[in-house]
Amino acid sequence: MLPDLITAVPGPESLRLAGELRRYESRNVTYLAEDWPVFWERAEGANVWDVDGNRFVDLTGAFAVAGLGHGRAEVVEAMTKQAGKLLHGMGDVHPTRLKAELCRTLSEMTFERWGAGVGKTVLSNSGFEAVETALKTALLATGRPKILAFENGYHGLGYGALLGTGFEKFRKPFESQLSDLTTWLPYPAAGDGLDELRGGLAAVENGSIGAVLVEPIQGRGGVVLPPEGFLKALRTWCDEQGALLIVDEIYTGFHRTGSLFACEHDGVVPDLICLGKALSGGFPISACVGKAEVMDAWPESTGEALHTSTFLGHPVGCAMALEALRLHRDVETAQMVEDSGQRLEKLLRELEMPFISEVRGRGIMWGVELDSGERAMGIVMDLLRAGYLALPGGPEGKVLCFSPPFGIGEEELRGAVGVIGKA
Ligand SMILES: Cc1ncc(COP(=O)(O)O)c(C=O)c1O
Structure with missing residues (x-):
C-alpha cells in the first residue's frame, strides 16, 4: 500500500x-x-x-x-501469552524453561548447523552487550587483551564495545577512559582490498592479538561489502595466530543478507557470533554464541556468575525469539x-x-x-x-x-x- x-x-x-x-x-x-x-x-x-x-x-x-x-502476528501472540504467564524470571539463578530452549535453538541454528559441534550462549539485552561478552570470552580463552578491529566498524557504544567501534566521533569524547588495546585496519573495499588487508595483517606483532572483531558487511559504516575471501583470510590468519574470530552479525543476522547468517556466504565458521536486533523482532534481547570449547574458558559458576544482568534471559524476550527463530527456519x-x-x-x-x-x-x-x-x-x-x-x-x-x-x-x-x- x-x-x-x-x-x-x-x-x-x-x-x-x-x-x-x-x-x-x-x-x-x-x-x-x-x-x-x-x-x-x-x-x-x-x-x-x-x-x-x-x-x-x-x-x-x-x-x-x-x-x-x-x-508479526505469531511473535505478538508468543509475547502476549508469555506476558500473561510470567513477566520476569531470575536469569542466572532460577531461570525459565524458555532460556534453556533458546540456548539450545541458537546452538542448533549456528554451530551445530555448521557442523562445528555444540554452541554455548550468554544472553543479554542490547547488541553491544553481546559484543562485550565476546570480548571477555576471548580474553579468558586466549589470555591476550589486544584485539584487531576495523575502521568504520560499528559494534555499539558501551565502553567495552567501543574497543572495537571504529568511528572517531563515538570514541573521542571518552578516549581518556578507553584503553589503547586495538589495532585498527581499513575495512577492505571490493577490488584489491584483500592485498591491503594481507599487508596490514602481516604488520601486526606475531601472537599479540586475542580476537578479531568484524562485521561480515559493515552496516552503520554505510553498507560496505568486502571483497570475496575477506572472512576466509581472517579465519586463516586467526588460526595461524591463535586468535579468535568474532563475527558481529547483530545487523546482518537472520536473513538480512539472504542467508540465515552472512558468514555463511563465505563458508566461514567463526569462534564467536554476536546476535541481536532481529533475534526477537522487537524485544531487547541479544546473544553471544560460541564454540563450546571456547565458551568453556568461563569457569563453572559456583553460585555467582562473573557476567550477568538482572534481565538476562528475559522470558518475554526468549518467547519472542523462539517464535522468530521458528519463522526463520521456514x-x-x-x-x-x-x-x-x-x-x-x-x-x-x-x-x-x-x-x-x-x-x-x-x-x-x-x-x-x-x-x-x-x-x-x-x-x-x-x-x-x-x-x-x-x-x-x-x-x-x-x-x-x-x-x-x-x-x-x-x-x-x-x-x-x-x-x-x-x-
Ligand atoms: C553490527 C552491530 N553491532 C552492534 C550494534 C549495537 O547494538 P545495540 O545498539 O543494540 O547495542 C549494532 C547496532 O546498530 C550493529 O549494527
Whole structure:
C-alpha cells in the first residue's frame, strides 16, 4: 500500500512531543529539528503510523529489527501469552524453561548447523552487550587483551564495545577512559582490498592479538561489502595466530543478507557470533554464541556468575525469539528476502543520476552512496515528506541505507525509489 498523501510532517502532536523531549530528555539523545522527528504510534508489516495519523512505509526495518515485519502476528501472540504467564524470571539463578530452549535453538541454528559441534550462549539485552561478552570470552580463552578491529566498524557504544567501534566521533569524547588495546585496519573495499588487508595483517606483532572483531558487511559504516575471501583470510590468519574470530552479525543476522547468517556466504565458521536486533523482532534481547570449547574458558559458576544482568534471559524476550527463530527456519522467509531483495536491487540500479557513485548490497540490505551527506539528508527529508522512512549511513552520512521488512511490496519499493529519482 503506497503512503497516504502527507500534508504536514511533523504534524502538531509530533511537534508538541518534541518540545517535551527538549525539556525533559538529555539533549544528546534525540535529534530535534523543525522538520524532525515524527513520533511513532503503531506499526504493522512495512507500515508505521505516527501520532498525527500519518502512515509511512518503513525502509529501515526500525534499525533492521523488523525483518519479519512490524507486529508479526505469531511473535505478538508468543509475547502476549508469555506476558500473561510470567513477566520476569531470575536469569542466572532460577531461570525459565524458555532460556534453556533458546540456548539450545541458537546452538542448533549456528554451530551445530555448521557442523562445528555444540554452541554455548550468554544472553543479554542490547547488541553491544553481546559484543562485550565476546570480548571477555576471548580474553579468558586466549589470555591476550589486544584485539584487531576495523575502521568504520560499528559494534555499539558501551565502553567495552567501543574497543572495537571504529568511528572517531563515538570514541573521542571518552578516549581518556578507553584503553589503547586495538589495532585498527581499513575495512577492505571490493577490488584489491584483500592485498591491503594481507599487508596490514602481516604488520601486526606475531601472537599479540586475542580476537578479531568484524562485521561480515559493515552496516552503520554505510553498507560496505568486502571483497570475496575477506572472512576466509581472517579465519586463516586467526588460526595461524591463535586468535579468535568474532563475527558481529547483530545487523546482518537472520536473513538480512539472504542467508540465515552472512558468514555463511563465505563458508566461514567463526569462534564467536554476536546476535541481536532481529533475534526477537522487537524485544531487547541479544546473544553471544560460541564454540563450546571456547565458551568453556568461563569457569563453572559456583553460585555467582562473573557476567550477568538482572534481565538476562528475559522470558518475554526468549518467547519472542523462539517464535522468530521458528519463522526463520521456514523456507518461505528466505524466499521472501530473495524476491524483495532482487526487486529493490533492480530498482536502485536503474537509478541513473550523476550524484550516485555506487549502489551496493546483498539480500535486502542495500546502500546508495551519494556525493555528499547534505544530499543524502535532503533525500531522506524528501522521502519523509512523501511518506517513506529512511536513514543515511556511513562515516560522512552520504549513503542512503535500506533494510526494510522482508515483506515490503513492489509498489512501495517503486514509490520510494521514485522519490529518489525525482531528487
Ligand atoms: C553490527 C552491530 N553491532 C552492534 C550494534 C549495537 O547494538 P545495540 O545498539 O543494540 O547495542 C549494532 C547496532 O546498530 C550493529 O549494527
